[in-house]
Amino acid sequence: MxxxxxxxxxxxxxxxxxxxxxxxxxxxxxxxxxxxxxxxxxxxxxxxxxxxxxxxxxxxxxxxxxxxxxxxxxxxxxxxxxxxxxxxxxxxxxxxxxxxxxxxxxxxxxxxxxxxxxxxxxxxxxxxxxPNVFGKWSKPNYNSVVSTWCYNISNNLDIQINDSSTELDLVYVDDVVSAFIGNLTNKSKEQYFSVDTVYKKSLGEIKDLLYSFKSNRENLLIPNVGSEFERALYATYLSYLSTDDFSYELKGYEDERGTFYEILKTLDSGQFSLSTTAPGVTRGNHYHHTKNEKFLVVKGEAVLEYKHIVSGEKISYKVSDKKMEVIEMIPGYTHNITNSGKEEMILLLWANEVFDRDNPDTYFLEV
Incomplete structure (x- = not known):
């Protein structure tokens, strides 16, 4: 065509x-x-x-x-x-x-x-x-408050807001494009059309979300950006990052055992972390009543040991980067992980809840 x-x-x-x-x-x-x-x-x-x-x-x-x-x-x-x-x-x-x-x-x-x-x-x-269309490549300081705020906040500039309660009707550019392309073969005799998904959001809601996106690099807490308005706004915000600001450094913890880095924390689905462990070193020796975790060795090899905290039953698993195998940390079992190889072991971890120092649900007990 x-x-x-x-x-x-x-x-x-x-x-x-x-x-x-x-x-x-x-x-x-x-x-x-x-x-x-x-x-x-x-x-x-x-x-x-x-x-x-x-x-x-x-x-x-x-x-x-x-x-x-x-x-x-x-x-x-x-x-x-x-x-x-x-x-x-x-x-x-x-x-x-x-x-x-x-x-x-x-x-x-x-x-x-x-x-x-x-x-x-x-x-x-x-x-x-x-109504107001937002998305990547919209010109800031032109006719879209979303694009202006995305640009300013991502570039450490102040924003102006007169009334946080003011509501806008917003459509996302990808939804607009999808609707437009669908008309290439549309023979309808209707004359007026609209985009199916329209978001009604206040200026205060938009502002708070954008600042939460920015602070994610410091507190690692990401809003629910997997669907609907938050998904669209987050993609829009990222598109305004300057080209020398696509990366950010994680703050880690290091001792004689290796290193530990928190990568990402979610509002309702736990957090992701990464650790390195020197050869022969054992980490863990603790259990959880409710918290659960998933471990994945992405480099090196390791032995996972478990002991039931009541019966004393012991179990062990050998894992390595030769097989992408996720190991579950089961509530009620104390567990540890030992680098059984000759090189540094790298472990990717997921926990079902964000770590709470006041209520860690983590109790020391040797396997």
Whole structure:
């Protein structure tokens, strides 16, 4: 399919392009404000679908709202009429199209131009009145508080907030792109469409989450970033890190036995750690009543020993990096691990709860 994308240097367009480029059956025609209208006209003659994403929301003067929004839309429609084409068009409008301001008025004009085109030609049109869109590559200090805060907080700059209780309707750019691409084969005669997932979040909630992402490097405590808004916001925040700030050093503990590093702590699924142990050294000799752990030797070899704290029954396991084998630490068994090799042993550990110094549930008892 031959696809035209206007506003191709914009935030949403960049994300859309990277998804469309993965399908070799698509040929993309990209138009930005730096290109001439003669190029746009030539592209319109060729394509089978138009993503009209170009628009103006930060003009130098009011007239630019209309030239960049409604007038450009009219120019596209005029070319289609001249070529006797009824090419499907998807346009990014705004929830402000219902408001009495020049930006909203110019977007509403563009919508009406598109609806008249559909009425006269039978062409499919897809109008998206988007709320606040956030995600990677959105320009900070432009028109998105999320992108501005992500940039500022990740770069140790202050943010401004007037009312923490103010709520925003937000859509994530990946959800927007998915919805857009789904319309390439959509023959619906509906004209207005929306992104399925809309998040309603207060400025205070957004601020607190962003600062928790930043502090994760110090306290190692990561919020629940595996789904929904937190997943999308965390990905967005990470995309604003400067290129010399992709890594951070862990603070560890070292003694004659080896080293120990906490890697990551979760809100409800425990924590991950790593230890190194010198040859012949034994660690552990303690038990837990409720806490449980998983051990994985990723380098070297070791012997795990257990003893039931009531019956005295003993069990042992030999493990090494030759076999990726997870060993469970069972409540009610005192246990230890000994580096049985000639080289340093590296152990990856998971515990089902974050370590609590006031209630460690860890009791010394030799195996």
């Amino acid at each position: 031959k696809i035209l994308i206007t506003g191709s240097n914009g935030f949403i367009a960049k994300n859309l392009i990277t998804h469309l480029e993965r399908d070799e059956s698509h040929k993309l025609y990209l138009f930005s404000k730096e290109d001439s209208e003669s190029i746009l006209e030539a592209y319109i003659k060729e394509v089978d679908f138009i993503f009209h994403l170009a628009g103006v929301n930060r003009p130098k003067n009011i007239e630019e709202f209309y030239t960049g929004n409604s007038s450009l839309t009219k120019s596209i429609i005029d070319t289609l009429k001249k070529e006797n084409k009824n090419t499907p068009i998807l346009i990014t409008s705004s929830t402000q199209a219902l408001l009495d301001n020049d930006y909203g008025k110019s977007k509403l004009e563009a919508e009406n131009i598109l609806k008249e085109y559909s009425q006269n030609t039978g062409a499919n049109i897809f109008i998206y009145r988007l």
